[in-house]
Amino acid sequence: MSNDKIIYDITPFTHLDYPGKLAAIVWFAGCNMRCIYCYNSDIVFAKEGSYTPEELYAFLRKREGLLDGVVLSGGEPTLRDIEPICSTIKKMGFSVKLDTNGLRPDRIKYLIKEELIDYIALDFKAKNEKFGYITGSSLFQNFMETLDFLITESFDFEVRTTVHADLLEPEDINEMIQELAKRGYKGNYYLQKFVPTQANIGNIDSPVQHFDTTLLSETIPVIWR
Numbered sequence: 212m213s214n215d216k217i218i219y220d221i222t223p224f225t226h227l228d229y230p231g232k233l234a235a236i237v238w239f240a241g242c243n244m245r246c247i248y249c250y251n252s253d254i255v256f257a258k259e260g261s262y263t264p265e266e267l268y269a270f271l272r273k274r275e276g277l278l279d280g281v282v283l284s285g286g287e288p289t290l291r292d293i294e295p296i297c298s299t300i301k302k303m304g305f306s307v308k309l310d311t312n313g314l315r316p317d318r319i320k321y322l323i324k325e326e327l328i329d330y331i332a333l334d335f336k337a338k339n340e341k342f343g344y345i346t347g348s349s350l351f352q353n354f355m356e357t358l359d360f361l362i363t364e365s366f367d368f369e370v371r372t373t374v375h376a377d378l379l380e381p382e383d384i385n386e387m388i389q390e391l392a393k394r395g396y397k398g399n400y401y402l403q404k405f406v407p408t409q410a411n412i413g414n415i416d417s418p419v420q421h422f423d424t425t426l427l428s429e430t431i432p433v434i435w436r
């Protein structure tokens with residue numbers, strides 16, 4: 212079992228990040244994207260964090276009976292050896308949610324096949340034409356492979372997008388809605404507004420453009436958070 216300090220931080224308690232559950236959040240160091248709007252640059256660029264998996268387990272043992280679930284977030288958790296972590300957490304009785312950008316479909320397929328995670332929040336960063344610019348990644352097809360797999364498996368998951376009006380306009384979101392509908396996504400589509408922090412990777416500020424929500428398609432349910 213690894214002793215590496217792969218965990219950047221632990222949020223002891225949240226009732227907002229795991230639908231219907233009280234949960235802790237585990238923030239894994241490192242990411243395979245460089246999203247312009249990302250305000251977790253400390254986590255993204257970190258080579259290592261502050262806690263080992265064993266320290267996480269010690270923390271969770273004290274939370275047994277108090278928490279229902281654990282959210283694996285980051286950074287990008289699938290860059291790390293999270294299979295034994297998921298397995299240990301589940302044996303302790305917690306449900307596991309994975310926050311992921313979907314770039315590693317093989318890892319996600321394995322985690323689901325081995326029943327190591329219970330729920331996924333999948334970030335749909337942008338349509339193909341804007342994906343590289345917004346994320347710094349050329350692996351849009353990897354994201355699509357993850358999306359298609361989750362839909363085909365009827366896995367319990369949600370899709371979400373961060374909206375910065377200068378980066379994604381209503382017609383972009385409508386194209387993404389049509390893509391989701393075409394591929395058979397039946398859940399809610401969660402949109403979250405960009406939050407200016409003066410500390411994001413792309414050094415961008417509040418959008419200049421107005422995002423007109425009345426222009427959004429109603430093909431699938433859209434929920435703002």
Ligand code: SF4
Pocket residue numbers: 242243244245246248249250251255285286287312
């Ligand atoms: S917003 Fe982008 S760069 Fe930041 S942690 Fe998430 S996937 Fe990585």
